Amino acid sequence: MFEALPPAPTDKILALIELYRADPRPGKLDLGVGVYKDRDGRTPVMRAVREAEKRLLASQETKTYLGLVGDAAFNMAMIRLVFGENADTARIRAAQTPGGSGALRLCAELIKRSRPEATVWVSDPTWANHVPILRDTGLKVREYPYFDADTGTVRFEAMLEALAKAESGDAVLLHGCCHNPTGANLNEAQWTALAGLLADKRLLPFIDIAYQGFGEGLDADAAGLRIVAAKVPEMVAAASCSKNFAVYRDRVGAAMVMGTNGTQADAALGHMLAAARTLYSMPPDHGAAAVRIVLGDPALRADWEAELDETRNRMLSLRVKFAEALRQRSNSDRFDFIASHRGMFSRLGLTEAQVERLRNDHGVYMVGDSRINVAGLPEDRLDDLAKAIVAVLD
Ligand SMILES: Cc1ncc(COP(=O)(O)O)c(C=O)c1O
The missing domain is CATH 3.90.1150.10 (Aspartate Aminotransferase, domain 1)
Incomplete structure (x- = not known):
């Protein structure tokens, strides 16, 4: 065979x-x-994550199934981390996923189920796994110009021009921050102009945020996503904790959907979970539980943010x-x-x-x-x- x-x-x-x-x-x-x-070439376990794991080990009494959506407290903490403390949580839902890749797949599945004929527009170039994930879901993919290799900057006018030709109901995959592979990012004015175009043309923003905290800071790196969220009726976002919590192998992420209201967001979440059921059923628990503990404990959170600052400043x-x-x-x-x-x-x-x-x-x-x-x-x-x-x- x-x-x-x-x-x-x-x-x-x-x-x-x-x-x-x-x-x-x-x-x-x-x-x-x-x-x-x-600087020693190591990828260490972050201090706050290690402490959270200790607490988890001491307190966990069962390893029974977590359920399709994962941990509710983790999901809410991720919504606030990404969409901000003032997020419109009445119409945003999240599902815990195996890494950012799992989240990307669930967002893609939701698009496929909502509008099978939709094209997803991706930046040229983009992360090597974006197109395979979208194509495996059965979606059509097209590129918008993004990077000017001669100057190392974003070809913003060309990007807008291409997206202006997208059909209403298409989705636009955007890197929330720290564009992979180019490192070239949109500034605030560009995000604002882009958000206007997405809203006017009724294009669905699909934001991949895999490096929050690695660029300018936790809030600054989500600023573009939040500008878009304030402007459009609906969007999806895929967050990864692999890098900013250094829990790569534990597979921690969140697929998020913002609907025009809570009922529509619930329906969309339901379809993402139906897709998850056939793909991997339920998300792994351990890493997301550690992240949830870190985000929910002021001292651990402060320590995590401090270590994340060190990480970012070293790269800068x-x-x-x-x-x-x-x-x-x-x-x-x-x-x-x-x-x-x-x-x-x-x-x-x-x-x-x-x-x-x-x-x-x-x-x-x-x-x-x-x-x-x-x-x-x-x-x-x-x-x-x-x-x-x-x-x-x-
Ligand atoms: C742009 C981008 N999105 C998403 C991911 C997903 O990462 P993971 O599935 O390991 O959380 C990565 C990882 O390298 C990435 O670079």
Whole structure:
């Protein structure tokens, strides 16, 4: 039965990890992987999460099923974290999901069930898993222009122009903050203009917020989403706790839906849960329970926010230092955009051949589109790295 199967498509980033592992060179550098790393190259368990896990272990009396929607307190805490303390909770619902990926899938399923002929518009480029998730759900996908590789900035006018041609009832997938893979984000005025267009054209905002707290801060990173929420009647959002709580393997996320009223939001949630029932049934409990404890305990929450601040500030300072090293080595401002980008990623704007030369000649690993993980930059070897990058430019 399986002999007729062609090889399954491989994930480029996972393939890169294998290449990196097999490389015997001691000074090799992994800028490809999509997890936060501290200055020692570790991805530690956050202090508040560890404490919450201890409490959980001591207090948990059962591991019986959680139910399709997951933990109500976790869901409400996530609505407030993402939509803000003044969120219109009467018409927003959330379902706990296995990671942000699970949340994206439930939002996509809801769109498919509500309007099967809808097209979902995604940024060019976007996270490598967006299009497969949408296509597997059976939705049509189209791209809107997003990134200008020459300047490292958002092609906002072109983006608006393309979306103005979308059909009413289509959905627009947006990165709430810290755009992956480019690191280039919309500013407040752009979010406001975009929200106006979405509302006028009755396009459904579908916001993926996977890095809240990694860009400018917890509230600042959700500002765009909140601008949109204040303007439109309906929207969906997929949140991930993988990065900002560093609970990657525990699979923690939330699929959220805002309806024109509570009854419609309930109906939409019901359809997301019906989809969940056939996909994975119920979400895993452990990581979301830890997140719920952290968000609900003022002291733990303060400690989590402090550690998240440290994480973000480390990335910001690496951005500034790396841009400066590149400025010195290249004798140009070509890479200055790295300092103004936000989040864990930036795209350097190198060709595939240059990326390959960096890997072969210098042991520097990055994704083929020249996306780097800023958190993987070596603080003590930034100048060497800048030198290697400039060496492959010509
Ligand atoms: C843009 C974006 N969305 C969603 C996710 C989902 O992450 P997870 O399913 O691990 O929570 C990621 C993870 O890398 C991402 O980069």
